[in-house]
Amino acid sequence: MIRWLVRRTLQAVATFAIAVLLLFVLMRLAPGDPLSRLVGDRDVSAAEIEQLRRRFGVDQPLHLQLRAFLEGAARGDLGVSIEHYPDRVTSLLASRLPATLLLGGVVLFLNFTVGIWLGVRQAVRRGSRFDRWTGRLALAAYAMPGFWLGLVLVAFLSLRWRLLPAAQMTDPLLPADADALTRALDLLRHLALPALTLSLTSIALTMRHQRAAMLSVFRLDFVTAARARGLSEKQVRWGHAWRNTLVPMLTLLGLWLPVLVSGSVFVESVFNWPGLGSLAAQAIAARDYPVLLGTATLVSGAVVLAGLAADLGYAIADPRVRPS
Amino acid sequence: MTIHRLLIPALLAVTPAAALQRTSDHGSAVIIMGQEPATPIPTMLNGSANIAVSDLIFLRLARPGVGLSTTDERAFEPQLARSWSRRDSLTVVFELDPRARWHDGVAVTAADVVFSFARMRDSTVDAQRALLLRHLASVTAEGERRVVIRFRRAYPEQFYDASYHVQLLPAHLVDTIPPGQRFASSDFVKRPVGNGPYRWLRREPGRQLELAANPDFFLGAPKLDRLVFLTVRDPEAQINLLLDGSADIFEAVPPVSGPVRLAANPAVKLLNVPSLSVLYLLFNQRAPGDRSRAHPILGDVEVRRAIGLALDRLNLARSTYGRFALPADAPVAQAHWTRSIVPRSAGYNPASARALLAGRGWIDRNGDGILEKDGVPLALRLSIPATSATRAIMAPQVQEQLRRIGIRVDIDRLDFPVFIERRTKGEFDLDLSVANMDPSPSGIVQSWSCAGRGGSNVGWFCDPGLDSLLGRSINSPAKGGHAWQAAYTRLQGDVPAVFLASPAISIAVHARFRNVSVRPESPYGDLWRWSVDPGRRIARDGTGAPPR
Numbered sequence: 001m002i003r004w005l006v007r008r009t010l011q012a013v014a015t016f017a018i019a020v021l022l023l024f025v026l027m028r029l030a031p032g033d034p035l036s037r038l039v040g041d042r043d044v045s046a047a048e049i050e051q052l053r054r055r056f057g058v059d060q061p062l063h064l065q066l067r068a069f070l071e072g073a074a075r076g077d078l079g080v081s082i083e084h085y086p087d088r089v090t091s092l093l094a095s096r097l098p099a100t101l102l103l104g105g106v107v108l109f110l111n112f113t114v115g116i117w118l119g120v121r122q123a124v125r126r127g128s129r130f131d132r133w134t135g136r137l138a139l140a141a142y143a144m145p146g147f148w149l150g151l152v153l154v155a156f157l158s159l160r161w162r163l164l165p166a167a168q169m170t171d172p173l174l175p176a177d178a179d180a181l182t183r184a185l186d187l188l189r190h191l192a193l194p195a196l197t198l199s200l201t202s203i204a205l206t207m208r209h210q211r212a213a214m215l216s217v218f219r220l221d222f223v224t225a226a227r228a229r230g231l232s233e234k235q236v237r238w239g240h241a242w243r244n245t246l247v248p249m250l251t252l253l254g255l256w257l258p259v260l261v262s263g264s265v266f267v268e269s270v271f272n273w274p275g276l277g278s279l280a281a282q283a284i285a286a287r288d289y290p291v292l293l294g295t296a297t298l299v300s301g302a303v304v305l306a307g308l309a310a311d312l313g314y315a316i317a318d319p320r321v322r323p324s
Numbered sequence: 325m326t327i328h329r330l331l332i333p334a335l336l337a338v339t340p341a342a343a344l345q346r347t348s349d350h351g352s353a354v355i356i357m358g359q360e361p362a363t364p365i366p367t368m369l370n371g372s373a374n375i376a377v378s379d380l381i382f383l384r385l386a387r388p389g390v391g392l393s394t395t396d397e398r399a400f401e402p403q404l405a406r407s408w409s410r411r412d413s414l415t416v417v418f419e420l421d422p423r424a425r426w427h428d429g430v431a432v433t434a435a436d437v438v439f440s441f442a443r444m445r446d447s448t449v450d451a452q453r454a455l456l457l458r459h460l461a462s463v464t465a466e467g468e469r470r471v472v473i474r475f476r477r478a479y480p481e482q483f484y485d486a487s488y489h490v491q492l493l494p495a496h497l498v499d500t501i502p503p504g505q506r507f508a509s510s511d512f513v514k515r516p517v518g519n520g521p522y523r524w525l526r527r528e529p530g531r532q533l534e535l536a537a538n539p540d541f542f543l544g545a546p547k548l549d550r551l552v553f554l555t556v557r558d559p560e561a562q563i564n565l566l567l568d569g570s571a572d573i574f575e576a577v578p579p580v581s582g583p584v585r586l587a588a589n590p591a592v593k594l595l596n597v598p599s600l601s602v603l604y605l606l607f608n609q610r611a612p613g614d615r616s617r618a619h620p621i622l623g624d625v626e627v628r629r630a631i632g633l634a635l636d637r638l639n640l641a642r643s644t645y646g647r648f649a650l651p652a653d654a655p656v657a658q659a660h661w662t663r664s665i666v667p668r669s670a671g672y673n674p675a676s677a678r679a680l681l682a683g684r685g686w687i688d689r690n691g692d693g694i695l696e697k698d699g700v701p702l703a704l705r706l707s708i709p710a711t712s713a714t715r716a717i718m719a720p721q722v723q724e725q726l727r728r729i730g731i732r733v734d735i736d737r738l739d740f741p742v743f744i745e746r747r748t749k750g751e752f753d754l755d756l757s758v759a760n761m762d763p764s765p766s767g768i769v770q771s772w773s774c775a776g777r778g779g780s781n782v783g784w785f786c787d788p789g790l791d792s793l794l795g796r797s798i799n800s801p802a803k804g805g806h807a808w809q810a811a812y813t814r815l816q817g818d819v820p821a822v823f824l825a826s827p828a829i830s831i832a833v834h835a836r837f838r839n840v841s842v843r844p845e846s847p848y849g850d851l852w853r854w855s856v857d858p859g860r861r862i863a864r865d866g867t868g869a870p871p872r
Contacts, residue, residue, distance in 0.1 A: 031739075031741075031742045031745065032739055032740075032741030032742040032744075032745055033741050033744055033745040033748065034741065049748075051448065051451060055505075084360065084362055084529065084530070085362075085363070085368075085370075085508065086363065086368075086505075086508035086509055086513065087362065087529055091529070092529060092530065095528070095529050095530060096530065151560060154560075154564055158564065158568045159564065159567050159568055159588075162568070165568060165570055166561070166564035166565055166567070166568040166570065167556070167561040167564055167565050167570070168554070168565070168570065169531070171570075172354050172532055172534075172552040172554055172570070172571075173352055173354065173550065173552060173864045176526065269557065269558040269561065270558055270560055270561060271561065272554075272556045272557075272558060272561040272565070274530050274531045278557070279530065282557065285711065285739065285740060285741075286740070286741065287739075287741040
């Protein structure tokens with residue numbers, strides 16, 4: 001088991017390194033001048049542009065830029081943002097990560113608690129009115145683009161009924177010395193709409209997976225045997241059948257985990273949620289290489305780690321896939 | 325329409341349901357910015373957001389008056405200098421206001437002025453600004469309060485150059501920090517100390533910047549105690565925050581859809597102020613990707629002239645920017661003082677355009693609707709940045725109007741960095757560009773003179789005759805009116821571009837504010853004069869001034 005774990009970890013590190021190298025090279029190959037945002041429609045002399053190139057190191061050959069990036073990364077320094085100069089990339093990532101983790105964490109929690117519960121209930125009551133209507137509603141929610149659903153929710157819940165704020169993560173005029181309860185309530189009010197938007201579109205997928213997994217398990221002999229032993233329906237459902245659906249659900253969780261870190265570009269934009277998704281989108285638009293590379297490195301790391309965690313999860317949940 | 329009339333303070337309507345009756349006219353304002361004002365520091369001003377916010381923290385010696393004349397020094401308004409005089413045609417003497425203080429309580433002195441000019445004239449700090457200050461020979465202090473600025477030669481905009489391009493820095497805090505990376509990462513940049521009506525309170529990177537009123541501001545304490553600048557990039561979120569009452573001010577309301585959406589909230593009023601921007605269709609004079617050759621189609625001035633005649637500029641301006649936009653006749657915006665002396669360019673006349681093209685041999689021989697010459701179709705590519713909603717509206721209209729005279733235009737919607745890269749390298753036929761200019765008309769030298777090639781003259785246009793006229797306009801001792809007119813006429817004849825529109829700034833403002841005035845060159849420069857109608861306060865006005 002330990003040899004497997006070491007081998008799997010080394011594979012993950014190699015995958016991560018290749019991903020970062022590819023990202024570095026591909027970004028530089030993309031057309032577009034990273035200094036354009038600073039220059040914009042302003043009258044700028046050639047000398048000033050050269051000065052800016054030197055400042056950000058983009059006047060150097062590619063291999064020297066790569067070396068500088070790797071040396072910096074080894075020290076935990078991902079360089080200086082071009083778009084947000086003079087902010088450092090690590091401080092930008094650190095300031096955006098909590099917002100993304102909070103939104104992603106809440107959505108993931110709602111997704112897997114509500115989605116699993118609904119999926120199991122659908123499977124148990126297969127063919128019922130509840131099963132049919134939940135399935136239809138889930139399909140409709142899944143088919144809706146997140147940003148569109150977000151705009152509809154804003155139009156009704158914020159602009160028409162004035163129940164929740166239309167955007168932002170906090171009240172901009174919240175005093176710096178506000179107490180913890182006031183801060184928490186303010187945060188919850190602002191979190192509600194983006195979390196609802198992302199949850200409504202994502203729960204459907206988890207629910208459908210859970211329903212299908214439960215239905216395939218309900219047909220197996222060990223479920224019949226459990227019932228024959230006189231176990232309660234609740235024990236059969238959750239203690240035996242559901243536990244045997246964990247492997248496909250872990251696969252799904254492994255796919256969802258990186259979203260926790262990468263954020264959702266469209267929903268973050270619509271709600272002006274200060275997360276990593278919108279930061280990455282701005283960095284792409286502005287060709288802000290240092291920020292883009294920093295964000296991509298973080299997300300690649302999350303993808304690789306999620307894959308590793310999912311593999312570990314399989315091994316724990318199912319002895320049949322545990323390496324000898 | 326005069327600038328005086330457009331700058332008249334607007335008294336705005338009420339929101340009684342949200343109002344809290346108080347006697348005070350103080351309050352707060354939440355302002356939406358499309359870009360982040362991360363470094364509103366005079367030596368680090370890139371982007372309109374930084375410039376707008378810096379005007380509240382750092383003052384100049386003086387600023388142009390409401391007419392934005394850059395040649396009449398009597399029309400300038402005092403800021404840190406309470407008065408000025410001339411010793412001779414090359415020397416201006418400024419007397420600093422003795423009441424002026426930095427936010428840390430230290431007096432603003434002549435040493436600060438000398439230091440700030442020295443820093444700004446350093447081309448390694450800001451090459452463009454150093455270029456603008458190239459005619460200054462020396463800046464010296466005479467005692468604590470007197471500054472003497474000497475010029476190398478006499479020209480009408482001496483006073484403008486001496487007062488407008490430099491916002492003062494506190495020498496006692498900054499002179500020990502070398503420019504460059506060390507300055508950028510210094511505590512001063514993280515928490516700047518200025519001399520203006522507002523002081524730095526805090527910044528949450530990527531989210532918001534907060535300023536607090538400076539109660540000791542020597543020109544009068546601001547009535548708005550707190551200003552919060554929110555960074556909101558999504559156009560939907562910008563309007564939604566105004567509509568749900570979370571924000572008060574937004575200066576980049578989309579010109580066509582914005583007013584319609586904002587009409588849903590009577591608590592928000594829309595003001596239109598003349599801008600310093602001009603939108604134009606730029607012609608590349610050289611072959612795309614090869615600047616050693618003339619452009620095979622646009623190198624012919626008659627073709628360029630025909631394109632100008634084929635475009636209905638009034639219609640294009642109004643359909644893109646709304647009814648407050650005006651067609652432009654030259655690189656001169658609504659707010660420029662030379663606007664009134666620009667000669668009218670030839671009007672919309674597609675029949676003449678067709679005749680001009682036929683005279684140059686462009687004829688539709690195969691009946692496909694596109695003109696040809698020597699087997700080459702009259703086809704051009706038009707670049708626009710995908711991020712610009714207004715240019716996305718205008719480009720198809722240009723395409724259609726040119727199709728009617730037999731010119732095929734293919735539109736390339738490009739990422740902004742790609743758009744700029746193609747401009748800089750000359751890899752385009754046509755592009756829709758926006759010039760955001762200073763109040764001075766002399767700024768056009770950079771884009772339309774032979775010397776500007778390799779810099780902002782990306783179309784590689786060069787007419788030595790025009791250069792001579794521009795030089796005469798800038799240096800004319802008679803304030804240049806007639807000389808400017810001759811230069812504009814020459815420019816219109818050369819047709820290096822079709823100047824399409826000069827838009828107005830559409831700014832949404834909450835109805836509870838009084839004494840609202842917006843300046844074209846500095847939208848928030850007068851924010852410290854705004855107040856809240858005591859009978860129309862809302863909850864966030866009660867938060868009061870934050871602790872010092």
